[in-house]
Amino acid sequence: MKEISPEIQFPSAYRKVIIYYFSGTGNARNVALWTAKVAGEKGMECRIINIAETDRLVIPKPDADALVVFISPVHGFNYPPVMLHFLMRFPKGKNRVLLMNTRAGMLIGKWITPGLSGITFYLAALILWLKGFSIGAMVPVDMPSNWISIHPGLNERTVKYLHERNRERVMAFAGKAFSGKSDFRALYEFIQDVLISPISFGYYFVGRFLFAKTFYASGDCNNCDLCIKGCPVKAIIKVDNRPFWTFNCESCMKCMGNCSKKAIETGHGFIIGFLMLFSSVIMVLFYRYFGLWFFPIENGILRFLIETVLMLSFLGLWYRLIHYLMRFRFFERLVVFSSLTRYKFWGRRYRALKAE
Numbered sequence: 142m143k144e145i146s147p148e149i150q151f152p153s154a155y156r157k158v159i160i161y162y163f164s165g166t167g168n169a170r171n172v173a174l175w176t177a178k179v180a181g182e183k184g185m186e187c188r189i190i191n192i193a194e195t196d197r198l199v200i201p202k203p204d205a206d207a208l209v210v211f212i213s214p215v216h217g218f219n220y221p222p223v224m225l226h227f228l229m230r231f232p233k234g235k236n237r238v239l240l241m242n243t244r245a246g247m248l249i250g251k252w253i254t255p256g257l258s259g260i261t262f263y264l265a266a267l268i269l270w271l272k273g274f275s276i277g278a279m280v281p282v283d284m285p286s287n288w289i290s291i292h293p294g295l296n297e298r299t300v301k302y303l304h305e306r307n308r309e310r311v312m313a314f315a316g317k318a319f320s321g322k323s324d325f326r327a328l329y330e331f332i333q334d335v336l337i338s339p340i341s342f343g344y345y346f347v348g349r350f351l352f353a354k355t356f357y358a359s360g361d362c363n364n365c366d367l368c369i370k371g372c373p374v375k376a377i378i379k380v381d382n383r384p385f386w387t388f389n390c391e392s393c394m395k396c397m398g399n400c401s402k403k404a405i406e407t408g409h410g411f412i413i414g415f416l417m418l419f420s421s422v423i424m425v426l427f428y429r430y431f432g433l434w435f436f437p438i439e440n441g442i443l444r445f446l447i448e449t450v451l452m453l454s455f456l457g458l459w460y461r462l463i464h465y466l467m468r469f470r471f472f473e474r475l476v477v478f479s480s481l482t483r484y485k486f487w488g489r490r491y492r493a494l495k496a497e
């Protein structure tokens with residue numbers, strides 16, 4: 142194991158640190174563990190809290206003299222709802238806070254391509270600042286991307302390289318931050334973050350519900366219920382004795398990465414079918430029979446709201462129909478073979494390496 146970087150030699154400005162984290166596939170958990178390791182080396186008292194395993198409705202106030210760290214992945218250019226809601230319920234305080242996120246890192250040669258944070262830090266900082274906290278850092282960490290619903294899974298070499306590099310970077314950062322130094326490196330991306338900010342809102346209000354309904358369990362599922370028990374937001378239920386993804390799913394990818402039968406897939410085929418049917422039939426019928434006289438469709442915002450509600454309602458019904466039809470072998474195969482995650486070139490599942 143490599144020596145911890147020299148930054149750790151800085152004397153600590155704090156006696157205690159509390160690290161709150163949320164993690165789907167383990168990247169944010171690793172960042173939390175590396176940060177805690179540096180705290181331990183500096184002789185600080187350190188608590189790590191996985192917010193998925195804690196009471197998120199009644200959150201105890203952190204000790205007044207503790208440094209507080211929040212770490213979570215970026216989902217749709219923002220912290221995922223579970224983390225945002227946690228921050229909103231977090232008690233008021235005057236502690237110094239470090240904000241970190243894990244993003245979609247990839248590799249071109251030896252260059253780690255950065256992910257995109259969008260409004261992640263600005264929204265979280267605003268929420269905490271309004272509660273009285275002072276923000277001491279905003280640091281993105283480009284860990285291996287886990288979003289295999291939209292891109293092929295990363296190979297082992299890339300995952301290992303990103304893991305190692307980020308371990309060094311996080312520990313170096315933690316060493317400095319614990320000595321009281323500020324670090325706002327996220328601000329270098331301010332202009333790009335502002336430009337993509339509309340997508341963050343689009344993802345929060347619409348996109349995440351769409352993605353929630355892209356997962357399904359194939360015929361390889363043996364009903365072990367691991368995905369149901371392990372989901373951090375309890376978004377999977379049993380319908381017709383098979384896993385069924387509800388709109389509560391945050392697409393954290395944990396279930397997909399953990400299923401020992403590799404039975405969880407992203408249904409690209411049935412989502413394309415849904416989008417085609419929805420835009421070519423449902424919308425046409427809707428406006429043909431109701432739109433022209435019932436709704437002032439020239440009003441853009443109202444039109445968007447109506448179409449979104451219609452789309453999500455129809456998606457819920459469509460997903461239920463697909464789930465029902467998948468009991469028939471022919472249909473199940475059709476859905477499976479139209480899912481990119483089924484294929485070797487795409488579907489490598491992601492689980493973070495163990496933090497050492």
Ligand SMILES: Cc1cc2nc3c(=O)[nH]c(=O)nc-3n(C[C@H](O)[C@H](O)[C@H](O)COP(=O)(O)O)c2cc1C
Pocket residue numbers: 163164165166167168169170213214215216217218219243244245246255256257258259284285286287288352391392393394493
């Ligand atoms: C639904 C979803 C949305 C994502 N959105 C973003 C994003 O907007 N920007 C980004 O850089 N990475 C994005 N990612 C990649 C993850 O943030 C990244 O892989 C992160 O390190 C995963 O952390 P975890 O293992 O702790 O869950 C997204 C991943 C998922 C599953």
Ligand code: SF4
Pocket residue numbers: 358361362363364365366367368369384399400401402403404405
């Ligand atoms: S973890 Fe996999 S095999 Fe187990 S119930 Fe979920 S989908 Fe089925």
Ligand code: SF4
Pocket residue numbers: 165371372373374375376377386389390391392393394395396397
């Ligand atoms: S259902 Fe799966 S992807 Fe969705 S939140 Fe739960 S573990 Fe994450």
